[in-house]
Amino acid sequence: xxxxxxxxxxxxLGAFIADPELAGMxxxxxxxxxxxxxxxxxxxxxxxxxxxxxxxxxxxxxxVKGNAGVLGIASIEEFAHKIETLLDLARSGKHSxxxxxxxxxxxxxxxxxxxxxxxxxxxxxxxxxxxxxRRLELMARVDELIAGAxxxxxxxxxxxxPPPPSANGDIERPRATSVRDEQSxxxxxxxxxxxxxxxxxxxxxAQAILAEDPAITGASDDRLTRRLAHVRRxxxxxxxxxxxxxxxxxxxxxxxxxxLARDLARKFEKPxxxxxxxxxxxxxxxxxxxLTDPLMHMVRNAIxxxxxxxxxxxAAGKPPMAELxxxxxxxxxxxxxxxxDDGAGLDTERILAKGRSLGLVPNxxxxxxxxxxxxxxxxxxxxxxxxxxxxxxxVGMDVVRRNIEALRGRIDIQTERGKGTTFAIQLxxxxxxxxxxxxxxxxxxxxxxxxxxxxxxxxxxxxxQTMQGQVCMVQVRDRLYPLLHIGEVFNIxxxxxxxxxxxxxxxxxxxxxVALAVDELLGKQEVVIKSLGExxxxxxxxxxGAILGDGRIGLILDTGGLLSLVGKTxxxxxA
Amino acid sequence: xxxxVNQGKSVMETMLAVENGGANNASSSGxxxxxxxxxxxxxxxxxxxxxxxxxxxxxxxxxxxPDYVLGVINLRGKVIPVIDLRRKFGFPAMEHTxxxxxxxxxxxxxxxxxxxxxxxxxxxxxxxxxxxxxEETPEFGGRATTAYLLGLAKVKDSVKILLDLDCVLxxxxxxxxxx
Numbered sequence: 001x002x003x004x005x006x007x008x009x010x011x012x013l014g015a016f017i018a019d020p021e022l023a024g025m026x027x028x029x030x031x032x033x034x035x036x037x038x039x040x041x042x043x044x045x046x047x048x049x050x051x052x053x054x055x056x057x058x059x060x061x062x063x064v065k066g067n068a069g070v071l072g073i074a075s076i077e078e079f080a081h082k083i084e085t086l087l088d089l090a091r092s093g094k095h096s097x098x099x100x101x102x103x104x105x106x107x108x109x110x111x112x113x114x115x116x117x118x119x120x121x122x123x124x125x126x127x128x129x130x131x132x133x134r135r136l137e138l139m140a141r142v143d144e145l146i147a148g149a150x151x152x153x154x155x156x157x158x159x160x161x162p163p164p165p166s167a168n169g170d171i172e173r174p175r176a177t178s179v180r181d182e183q184s185x186x187x188x189x190x191x192x193x194x195x196x197x198x199x200x201x202x203x204x205x206a207q208a209i210l211a212e213d214p215a216i217t218g219a220s221d222d223r224l225t226r227r228l229a230h231v232r233r234x235x236x237x238x239x240x241x242x243x244x245x246x247x248x249x250x251x252x253x254x255x256x257x258x259x260l261a262r263d264l265a266r267k268f269e270k271p272x273x274x275x276x277x278x279x280x281x282x283x284x285x286x287x288x289x290x291l292t293d294p295l296m297h298m299v300r301n302a303i304x305x306x307x308x309x310x311x312x313x314x315a316a317g318k319p320p321m322a323e324l325x326x327x328x329x330x331x332x333x334x335x336x337x338x339x340x341d342d343g344a345g346l347d348t349e350r351i352l353a354k355g356r357s358l359g360l361v362p363n364x365x366x367x368x369x370x371x372x373x374x375x376x377x378x379x380x381x382x383x384x385x386x387x388x389x390x391x392x393x394x395v396g397m398d399v400v401r402r403n404i405e406a407l408r409g410r411i412d413i414q415t416e417r418g419k420g421t422t423f424a425i426q427l428x429x430x431x432x433x434x435x436x437x438x439x440x441x442x443x444x445x446x447x448x449x450x451x452x453x454x455x456x457x458x459x460x461x462x463x464x465q466t467m468q469g470q471v472c473m474v475q476v477r478d479r480l481y482p483l484l485h486i487g488e489v490f491n492i493x494x495x496x497x498x499x500x501x502x503x504x505x506x507x508x509x510x511x512x513x514v515a516l517a518v519d520e521l522l523g524k525q526e527v528v529i530k531s532l533g534e535x536x537x538x539x540x541x542x543x544x545g546a547i548l549g550d551g552r553i554g555l556i557l558d559t560g561g562l563l564s565l566v567g568k569t570x571x572x573x574x575a
Numbered sequence: 576x577x578x579x580v581n582q583g584k585s586v587m588e589t590m591l592a593v594e595n596g597g598a599n600n601a602s603s604s605g606x607x608x609x610x611x612x613x614x615x616x617x618x619x620x621x622x623x624x625x626x627x628x629x630x631x632x633x634x635x636x637x638x639x640x641p642d643y644v645l646g647v648i649n650l651r652g653k654v655i656p657v658i659d660l661r662r663k664f665g666f667p668a669m670e671h672t673x674x675x676x677x678x679x680x681x682x683x684x685x686x687x688x689x690x691x692x693x694x695x696x697x698x699x700x701x702x703x704x705x706x707x708x709x710e711e712t713p714e715f716g717g718r719a720t721t722a723y724l725l726g727l728a729k730v731k732d733s734v735k736i737l738l739d740l741d742c743v744l745x746x747x748x749x750x751x752x753x754x
Binding site: 198199201202205444489490491492528530531532533534535536539540541542545547551552553554555 | 633635636637638639640644647648649651652653654655656684687689691
């Protein structure tokens with residue numbers, strides 16, 4: 001081969017550089033197709049004789065090759081062509097698909113993904129991974145496989161009978177593809193889309209402000225009211241549809257998990273089947289982006305630590321093939337992801353013991369099993385040595401939880417010793433709007449996300465605990481919670497000084513509960529979340545701004561940041 | 576030339592002038608400036624930096640910031656910070672009047688461009704300043720910071736202090752770093 005530069009010669013990128021729009025479309029398209037190929041090949045692995053699946057792999061491959069050809073990227077075209085040759089033989093029944101072929105195609109997909117991912121860097125003249133050797137190796141492997149062509153499998157029963165999962169795939173797959181093919185789609189720059197969503201958010205607020213205007217609410221003109229109602233209906237339809245435009249199905253992420261599970265099952269020698277449910281479930285594109293890492297982490301954890309080794313499973317009388325289920329579904333305005341394994345379950349006793357030794361649980365204090373399980377999300381609870389000791393479930397779980405909380409979601413554990421564990425991640429449908437509770441402090445208004453609030457009440461003076469004369473804790477049903485007086489932390493003039501004259505709100509924060517003392521609760525409202533911008537990005541205790549129904553800005557409280565402010569001021573407040 | 580000083584010019588007229596002023600480049604070597612007052616002093620900022628002029632609206636206070644940062648406002652869905660130029664320059668505080676305005680400007684920080692609101696006593700006009708009318712900033716012997724200044728413009732019988740906004744507001748761009 002003539003070119004020996006990384007990934008191919010760079011003069012082949014002329015057309016790619018000359019037409020950035022076409023280049024961007026090529027990358028997006030190819031990435032889509034490679035994802036489809038990957039998902040299909042995993043099905044093919046379970047039903048190697050299904051020629052229709054081979055065809056389904058061949059077609060997207062052919063498209064990628066063709067598109068690369070149009071752009072004149074010879075290295076990709078040539079590489080894809082070679083693999084295509086093998087697939088062509090297979091689909092015409094001249095070559096049978098075995099584990100070697102499956103592996104080869106998967107490796108090809110990986111390599112193509114890498115090459116395509118690095119195209120922009122290459123076009124910009126930056127150093128990229130040298131894939132030449134790997135390409136040549138895979139292409140040589142194709143020749144070997146074709147040369148040693150195994151005859152197509154005879155139609156003996158037992159050899160061709162597909163295992164149950166593939167039968168399942170046979171039913172589902174054609175439907176999924178046909179739905180996709182029929183929908184015509186347009187690719188739009190995500191920035192434009194985000195802008196549109198922002199503007200529609202403004203429109204909704206502007207409409208609400210107009211509707212609440214005294215001149216309108218006081219109007220007795222029926223026609224005016226009717227026309228306004230019409231505008232409101234159109235606005236809310238528009239909002240719903242624009243929000244829907246940002247929604248993408250979780251399918252691609254799930255496909256990644258299927259691939260990950262397959263590779264890990266081999267690596268750890270723990271045979272397991274991953275079943276996916278609810279791949280069509282849609283959620284905000286931004287949520288999907290941030291969800292991939294935590295999901296990968298949890299699938300890895302489930303296989304590495306949740307599922308027992310083969311010998312342990314046999315000893316426990318369990319089937320050797322472990323079962324892993326990944327489910328996505330809607331529940332009450334939230335989207336829920338469940339990762340279930342049929343492994344050993346969490347060892348509550350040992351986690352508690354570890355928690356005590358780390359000083360997370362004071363001696364003599366007993367915790368509910370649910371509270372004990374939450375300990376695995378504590379930072380520092382997981383180090384390499386503890387992983388094996390505790391049958392794992394520790395590596396980076398605090399990171400997983402932090403990611404989930406950044407998406408304003410929560411994570412729950414259900415586990416039964418010997419039967420398995422389910423992690424349930426609950427997320428809001430969108431990041432652009434949050435259901436908030438409006439708090440009044442002096443003349444200022446703050447917003448706290450509704451899901452973070454556990455309860456609110458007016459405390460009796462006896463519930464408020466002081467320490468060295470400073471108000472610091474509030475007691476609720478035999479439990480003490482750290483108490484923050486918002487008016488004082490933020491130095492707001494006109495805030496109530498007596499906590500027992502105001503309202504206390506209990507909020508969840510990183511597995512802890514914090515009590516916030518405010519003047520009053522002003523109500524519930526859906527608010528559009530805005531960043532406060534570069535200037536205020538490091539202000540502690542404030543997560544952002546929300547545009548309220550009357551067009552004013554309310555600051556969104558960040559309880560985690562508030563906690564770091566405790567004790568920084570001298571308290572002037574009283575119980 | 577739009578030049579003539581006209582105190583009675585309405586905000587609306589000035590805003591129109593701001594919108595039309597973009598065609599003519601403003602820099603330290605002359606161009607169009609939006610002039611405004613703080614106390615008895617007259618200031619000018621390059622018109623190209625100015626996005627719009629709005630009446631003072633509800634400002635939401637933000638904790639843990641210097642007192643000259645009044646807070647944030649909702650400018651048609653964008654959240655932008657508002658600076659009180661009086662306090663920033665050490666003038667005594669003054670109640671907002673009918674003539675008090677927020678000038679919305681673009682400020683170039685090291686890494687990006689942000690929008691900010693600047694509260695001034697009153698907005699005057701858009702003024703064409705020729706290079707010949709701009710004088711080098713004299714040395715004040717450390718009594719006043721001259722880094723903020725593009726120069727002093729002597730137009731008719733008054734002096735306009737021409738401000739470099741990136742310099743005045745740029746250092747506040749990342750306020751939050753202070754504890």
